[in-house]
Amino acid sequence: AQSVAQPEDQVNVAEGNPLTVKCTYSVSGNPYLFWYVQYPNRGLQFLLKYITGDNLVKGSYGFEAEFNKSQTSFHLKKPSALVSDSALYFCAVRDPKRDDKIIFGKGTRLHILP
Amino acid sequence: DAGVIQSPRHEVTEMGQEVTLRCKPISGHDYLFWYRQTMMRGLELLIYFNNNVPIDDSGMPEDRFSAKMPNASFSTLKIQPSEPRDSAVYFCASSKTRQGSSYFGPGTRLTVT
Numbered sequence: 001a002q003s004v005a006q007p008e009d010q011v012n013v014a015e016g017n018p019l020t021v022k023c024t025y026s027v028s029g030n031p032y033l034f035w036y037v038q039y040p041n042r043g044l045q046f047l048l049k050y051i052t053g054d055n056l057v058k059g060s061y062g063f064e065a066e067f068n069k070s071q072t073s074f075h076l077k078k079p080s081a082l083v084s085d086s087a088l089y090f091c092a093v094r095d096p097k098r099d100d101k102i103i104f105g106k107g108t109r110l111h112i113l114p
Numbered sequence: 115d116a117g118v119i120q121s122p123r124h125e126v127t128e129m130g131q132e133v134t135l136r137c138k139p140i141s142g143h144d145y146l147f148w149y150r151q152t153m154m155r156g157l158e159l160l161i162y163f164n165n166n167v168p169i170d171d172s173g174m175p176e177d178r179f180s181a182k183m184p185n186a187s188f189s190t191l192k193i194q195p196s197e198p199r200d201s202a203v204y205f206c207a208s209s210k211t212r213q214g215s216s217y218f219g220p221g222t223r224l225t226v227t
Contacts, residue, residue, distance in 0.1 A: 034215060043118075043205055043218030044157075051213050090157065100145060100212050101170055106156040 002027040002095040006105035013081045014113050021076040021108045023065075023091030032094040033074040034102070035065055037087045044090060050074060061085070081112045118219035120206050126225045132194040135222045137206030138187055147216060148181055148191050149205040157205075163189065196226045 003026045013019040025031055032051050036044040048059025055067040065076045074091060091105040119138040127133055139146050148160040161171040163183045171181070178197070183189040193200055203223050207216040 032213060036216075036218075043220050044207075044216075046215040046217070049213075049215055094212070096212060099170060100164060101159060101162065102147065102216060103159065104149075104157040 002031070002093050002098065002101070002103050004091050004093045004103055004105040006089075006091055006108045008108050009106075010109045010111065012111045012113060015083055016080055019078050019081045019085070019110065019112070021089050021091075021110060023074045023076065023105060024072050025074060025091070025093045026072065027093060027095040027098070029095060029097035032096055033065075033067060034092040034094075035059065035063070035074075035076050036090045036092060036104075038090065038107070039087050047076070047089075083112045083114050086110055086112045118206055118208055118217050120204075120219035120222050122222060123220060124223045124225075126227065127196055128227055129197055130195045131226075132192065133196045133200075133224060133226075135191040135204050135206075135224070137189045137191070137219060139189070139206070139208030140210075140217055141187065143208035143210045143214075143217070145209045145212075145214075145216075146183060146189050147207045147209075148189070149207065150202045151205060151221070152202045160191070193224075196224075198226045200224060201226050 005024045034049045035047040038044045050057045050067045058064045088107045090107045094102045121136045147162040151157045160173045161181045166183045181191045203221045205221045207218045209216045
């Protein structure tokens with residue numbers, strides 16, 4: 001079965017510094033990969049996705065993620081963090097060869113320190 | 115489009131009562147997902163539909179939980195009887211295609227006392 005892991009419960013970054021939120025996955029075939037963000041008392045919002053093609057994917061709010069097949073990773077990155085980036089971030093995977101289920105990681109809480 | 119609509123936004127009920135959560139997906143979206151979010155277990159997929167047909171309900175915790183999608187614009191998640199451990203935020207999400215991103219509703223915060 002497909003699975004996704006976010007090894008860090010929380011990440012603290014100073015404003016203006018680059019940030020990375022880690023994600024690794026396990027699927028039997030080529031994955032569809034997603035990042036979502038959740039602000040307090042809100043539903044999840046889509047940030048970006050990888051389906052095929054260029055390994056570097058750019059998304060909303062200046063975020064990007066790099067698909068690395070050999071390391072089975074899809075880390076979320078941003079060159080310069082903003083305080084408003086503070087939120088809960090979820091990585092998700094779908095195995096198109098298996099079914100249409102989207103499995104989410106446990107989430108990583110990102111704190112941007114002013 | 116108004117996005118995914120969920121009702122009610124908050125529900126407080128007593129143990130043993132029936133609870134019905136409602137969802138209206140985005141028009142034209144073929145997939146609908148029900149998730150449950152708790153601090154302890156994170157975001158869990160309960161069930162999903164494709165073209166109104168339930169495809170996988172393996173995440174439904176018990177027979178007390180049931181979900182229906184009578185048409186393309188409406189789905190319900192019912193808990194009968196409810197228990198305190200069902201307290202959580204329940205999200206509905208829809209997507210247009212297999213490759214598409216999911217759009218989440220605002221969630222229903224359920225408290226069972």
